[in-house]
Amino acid sequence: MIGPGRMRQNDIYTAGIHRRKPRVPTDFAELERRARRAMSERAWAYVGGGAGEGRTMAANRSALDRWAIVPRVLRDVSQRSLEVELFGQRLPAPILFAPVGAGSLVMSDADIHIGHAAAELGVPYIFSNQGSASMERVAREMEGVTPGAPRWFQLYWSVDDDLVDSLLVRAEKMGAAAIVVTLDTTMLGWRPQDLNLGSLPFARGEGIAQYTSDRRFTEIVAERAAAAGDSEKPEVSLGVIATLFSIARNTPGKLLRNLMAAEPRVGVQTFLDIYSRPSLNWTDVEGLRARTSLPILLKGVLHPDDARRAVDAGVDGIVVSNHGGRQIDGSISSIDALDAIAPVVDGRIKVLIDSGIYTGADVFKALALGADAACIGRPHMYGLALAGADGARDAVANIIAELDLTLGLAGYTRVADVDRDALQRM
Secondary structure, three states, X not given: OOOHHHHHHHHHHHXXXXXXXXXXXXXXXXXXXXXXXXXXXXXXXXXXXXXXOOHHHHHHHHHHHOEEEOOOOOOOOOOOEOOEEEOOEEEOOOEEEOOOOOHHHOOXXXXXXXXXXXXXXXXXXXXXXXOOOOHHHHHHHHHHHOOOOOEEEEEOOOOOHHHHHHXXXXXXXXXXXXXXXXXXXXXXXXXXXXXXXXXXXXXXXXXXXXXXOOHHHHHHHHHHHHHHHHHOOOOOOHHHHHHHHHHHHOOXXXXXXXXXXXXXXXXXXXXXXXXOOOOOOHHHHHXXXXXXXXXXXXXXXXXXXHHHHHHHOOOOEEEEOOHHHOOOOOOOOHHHHHHHHHHHHOOOOEEEEOOOOOOXXXXXXXXXXXXXXXXXXXXXXXXXXXXXXXXXXXXXXXHHHHHHHHHHHOOOOEHHHOOHHHEEEO
């Protein structure tokens, strides 16, 4: 049986016979360079940028470089398996498409394209709570590609509990296999690339489709709009006019009506007021089990004590993550955090990782350090910028292919067998 690594190589080399090069570069550095050229200034600032001086983004990479793979030889690696099981679903590889908000900065209907890509590969897409298309639309797209295509839902815990419940119910109905509660963004980090442009996508109605498609959210907006009356009149400038058009385009309904009505503007302000809850605490998390039957993962865990508390709270998994280096400048790297957290969890719950995981070799190292799977963020967004759904698919397919080849070349036949013996600290 030929594995996904050699299959991917064969496809690319066969195309090369006809002088056709891959649209999506197979190395991250070139992928990032080309994506930056393809993106608008605002899109690059949001997707490619990080917090402060970018020290956490750099730490994510340097931490991976401190671990070296130690290959073993003369083992029969002709048959390999990347398969893993997560929450009752058998997946072809230990890789997920991470949630990335405001994807419409990169391409219109970004979430639809990403869902399509994930469904083609058969790996889960974690729908962003700050998506540019409703979860129902993305689920329908995925079902059209591959019936039963795995998908999860990311939850930002709103200050309105009824909205939280509404989002959870919708997630269950659209077939989510798990809920990923993001804990590290109770407020936005200091992001100079966005700040220097004065660019907050959500203030333009970008990335709030989960909210504008939600019954509870529209109720809140209607109440606020009625209470505001005619007092919600924005200062007029060319920038404001452009923003109003953006809000109108990103709000359900007819453009002209949205331009004249107060609700779209009030909706944006309502989102900014209630999307996240800084007072969120362990008591809230412990009560979440009574609000959903789905497996629960906590995203943004970086300290071993928080990992212990997550186990005690009865959740089903954690995502070791520093939000791709976008929240705190100078934070611990996700790989260093994983190294400390995995022994504490000791297999009692699932451990996933994201932030700085860009290649198949990176995924291999994460698995060796105790992760059950890795979430891929920027690479699939860069592929999206270059070639839409096909680009997002190919960017992740390349990572899966490299993981398969790395697994075999390191002397392993199953990802489940990869452990610390495969690595050496540099």
